[in-house]
Every structure is written in structure tokens, then in C-alpha cells.
Amino acid sequence: xxxxxxxxxxxxxxxxxxxxxxxxxxxxxxxxxxxxxxxxxxxxxxxxxxxxxxxxxxxxxxxxxxxxxxxxxxxxxxxxxxxxxxxxxxxxxxxxxxxxxxxxxxxxxxxxxxxxxxxxxxxxxxxxxxxxxxxxxxxxxxxxxxxxxxxxxxxxxxxxxxxxxxxxxxxxxxxxxxxxxxxxxxxxxxxxxxxxxxxxxxxxxxxxxxxxxxxxxxxxxxxxxxxxxxxx
Numbered sequence: 001x002x003x004x005x006x007x008x009x010x011x012x013x014x015x016x017x018x019x020x021x022x023x024x025x026x027x028x029x030x031x032x033x034x035x036x037x038x039x040x041x042x043x044x045x046x047x048x049x050x051x052x053x054x055x056x057x058x059x060x061x062x063x064x065x066x067x068x069x070x071x072x073x074x075x076x077x078x079x080x081x082x083x084x085x086x087x088x089x090x091x092x093x094x095x096x097x098x099x100x101x102x103x104x105x106x107x108x109x110x111x112x113x114x115x116x117x118x119x120x121x122x123x124x125x126x127x128x129x130x131x132x133x134x135x136x137x138x139x140x141x142x143x144x145x146x147x148x149x150x151x152x153x154x155x156x157x158x159x160x161x162x163x164x165x166x167x168x169x170x171x172x173x174x175x176x177x178x179x180x181x182x183x184x185x186x187x188x189x190x191x192x193x194x195x196x197x198x199x200x201x202x203x204x205x206x207x208x209x210x211x212x213x214x215x216x217x218x219x220x221x222x223x224x225x226x227x228x229x230x231x232x
Contacts (some may be wrong), residue, residue, distance in 0.1 A: 016072040016134045020046035025064040072136045079152040080142035081109035088210035102127040128155035138163035165197035
């Protein structure tokens with residue numbers, strides 16, 4: 001690897017940009033993708049590797065390449081240290097998501113309730129600004145309190161987060177959209193919010209609701225037809 005390629009790879013990782021290091025096995029020549037100078041078919045294979053989150057060898061026009069996918073870590077930002085969050089956080093961690101719980105209410109966001117979890121006591125807008133959600137980040141708001149949920153959703157909608165979900169009934173969500181519209185968000189942008197959050201599995205208990213949320217996050221990330229249907 002040349003010093004230039006190494007430096008570019010380190011910059012991409014620091015900036016949390018998904019990239020693929022493509023190495024031609026015959027001679028060791030390398031491309032860091034995406035790269036406008038790379039062959040289109042190689043760029044397509046790199047995009048597929050990132051989408052699948054898998055590295056491996058591919059053969060393109062009779063030439064073998066090893067594609068090393070460098071994806072930023074998957075993250076989940078949970079706004080609201082409530083009972084559902086207590087069920088959601090360990091499930092998400094078990095699935096390999098890096099979880100941050102955001103709640104300025106210190107009586108709720110405690111180490112005793114969320115052991116071994118990163119907890120932020122900043123106000124949600126400040127916390128989201130610091131966390132800078134990227135294309136590998138999901139954001140879920142659970143407080144039912146507009147003072148906490150709305151600033152988080154405002155910031156999430158301004159980010160490339162791949163999933164944005166908000167707890168609440170259809171009536172609650174309609175009122176929420178009205179407030180977000182007043183903040184300058186249009187209907188197309190607000191359509192990114194999954195509200196009411198979670199797949200429609202008739203969940204009732206906190207663990208069931210947490211399961212429905214995680215299932216929807218997975219479905220959206222994987223482009224499952226079920227997620228597309230429920231979003232319509």
C-alpha cells in the first residue's frame with residue numbers, strides 16, 4: 001500500500017466514510033473506492049461489498065480483485081432513557097450496534113439502568129450535533145416529550161442517518177410532523193421518519209416494542225420488502 005493510499009484510507013475512516021480498498025491480486029495494484037477514475041464495474045462491485053458489509057474476492061473481466069470493505073461502525077442513538085430503552089439497548093448491543101443513550105434527565109439516564117452503555121446528558125440537539133449521525137447510524141426517539149424528541153428529530157433529518165424512528169400514536173405523530181414543518185422540514189424529508197416506530201406486530205410490552213424497532217431497523221438497512229410496504 002502506498003503512503004498516499006494509506007493516508008486516504010485513514011482520512012476516510014476518521015471521517016466515517018464507507019470505502020473499499022480494492023487490490024488486484026495479480027500485481028497488488030490498488031484503488032480506494034469510490035473513485036471516479038476506477039472502472040465502473042469495479043465501482044459497482046465495491047458498492048455491493050459495502051451494502052453487504054462483507055469483504056471478499058471477486059473476478060472482473062477475468063481479473064481477480066480482493067475487496068476489503070471499510071464501513072463505519074453501525075450505531076444506534078436512543079433519545080429517552082425510558083423502559084423501552086432499557087429493553088432496546090441490550091438487544092441492539094447484542095446485534096453489534098454501538099449504542100448511545102441521550103437524556104438530560106439524570107434521574108432516568110443512570111449507569112444502574114444502563115450499565116456498560118454510553119450515556120449523554122446533553123440536550124438532544126447538542127448530543128446529535130456531537131454524535132454527527134452518518135449513513136450507518138439509526139436514531140430513535142422514545143420520550144413522548146416534544147422538548148426532547150423534536151430537537152433530536154430536527155437534527156436527525158438534517159443528517160444522512162439511514163433510519164429515523166419516533167415512538168407515539170398516529171395522532172401524536174401527526175402533531176409532531178406539524179411542529180417539524182414549522183421548523184422548515186418539508187413532507188418529503190419528514191417521510192424519512194418511521195412513526196409510529198417499529199414493525200406492525202401488535203407489540204404491547206417494552207421488550208416487544210423494542211423487538212419491533214430493531215426488526216424495522218434491520219429491514220430498512222437490508223432493503224426488505226416488508227419495510228418498504230409498511231412505509232408506503
